[in-house]
Amino acid sequence: MNLLYFCPLWGSETMPFEQFLQQAKNAGYDGVEMSFPLNEKERNEKAKLIDSLGLKLIAQHWETVDKDPKLHRHNFEKRLRNLASTNPLFINSQTGKDYYTFDQNCELFNLANEIAIETGVPIIHETHRGKWSFAAHITKEYLDRLPDLKITLDISHWCVTAESFLQDQKEAVNKAIGSTAHLHARVGYTEGPQVPDPRVPDWGSALNFHLEWWDRLIKVNKEKEFFTVTPEFGAPPYLINHPESGEPLASQWDVNMWMMNLFKKRYSHLFSVDTSTETEF
Template sequence: MNIRFYAPEWGNVLPFDTFCQNVKAAGYHGVEMALPFEQKEKDQILEALAKHGLELIGQYWQSFEKDIDEHAANYEKYLRNLIAAKPVFINCQTGKDYFSFEKNKRLFDLAAALSIESGIRIIHETHRGKSLYAANVTYDYLTRLPDLRITLDISHWCNVHESLLADLPDEVALAITHTDHVHSRVGHPEGPQVNDPRAPEWDETLETHLKWWDVVVAEHQKKGTELTVTTEFGPATYMPVMPYTRMPLADQWEINVHMMNLLKKRYATV
């Protein structure tokens, strides 16, 4: 099977062309990111990606509006903007945790219709504050909407449930069977991101995440389908910081490259 790795644009402070050069040199296949609406700016981004031979995963995260009609209208606007760039697929932080099933389903149905219309796959991320914010809630959605495909960012669930999910095996197992894409961030019971997954105090937590990802890989291997991974450790202050100075405790770029190389080595024979 094939596993392709993507860098998050989130946290980048370099000129975009320089960032792309670094992404390519590190061994990534592409970048996951949102896109601006301004055409010239968007064209410059797409030209830089093409120049460096990098693929694009479109990213939607702007789920803010409380009114469902306004929310759905903006959801479609953002998705159509991403669709126009012809990404590999679109990863959506769809809906709100306080929306009813029917309201979130309206957004899932809209994404499915846009996907059929455009031929661009649209999947939905397990993310705090969004529709798939918890393992048990996602289980209900996946049971009732069996065609739903997801980005598994299980770090959020560790935080939401304040655990490493040992008491939610059925919920995790079902989510894995619906997973097309992984965000390989390591969460823990008190937060969505450990300060540095290379530190020995996080060995057990890291190993728990690796075992989840092993099952995702095995699922794709069994089906003969491609798996994509974005190494999405975030910048300060998502990354823990020092008090007063607000300096990050570790280097975001180094950690993400480390996670890519760790997973490439782990799955080299898959």
């Protein structure tokens, strides 16, 4: 199995787009994960540029936030069809609302499935606060009832939602791992979705909880031809700034690079060596 690494556009939006793509390619990423504007010309130009540089694409949906279910459905469909036209490997979608009923969120899953069948572009659904999958136990209920549903696992959100490292929700975590088709590799903790800097030994315990989950995820998927990973430490306010200077406590780009390289080192032989021990700092 090959692990393919994707660079998030998040945090680099102010950089000239071609410069961002070239920087991601030079850094060793296999592709980029990003949303696209609804403007057809701009969308097509960006998609063409990604392809011309030999980069792969994961299209990302997060913009649909409407409270009214009918309006939400309309805008959700518009966004997904727009993304499908960029010919990505798949679409990663932040879907629905945490306060929507099961049936209301299922309407969106069904719509996404219809679009996926029609366009040939798979659509998977990210675990995220504020969405259908805001907590481990809620996600398990959906996955129990919808066994074919595939997810992007970002377990950092569940740590802050549950205010724990989910030690008492192992069944829900295992269920999620078995349904995961893509990984967002960010380290959360019990009071936030992103530690200030995972390279610092003080955050070693939080990192190791995530590494244990990721080890199991990679093992579950090791027979696949490839598996995709996006190191997704985010920009402010996920990234914490110094309270006086306002300067970031860490470089988002450097942290994501460090995470990608940690994965490359840890899984270089895909379990021909023991990866169960704690990370050294």
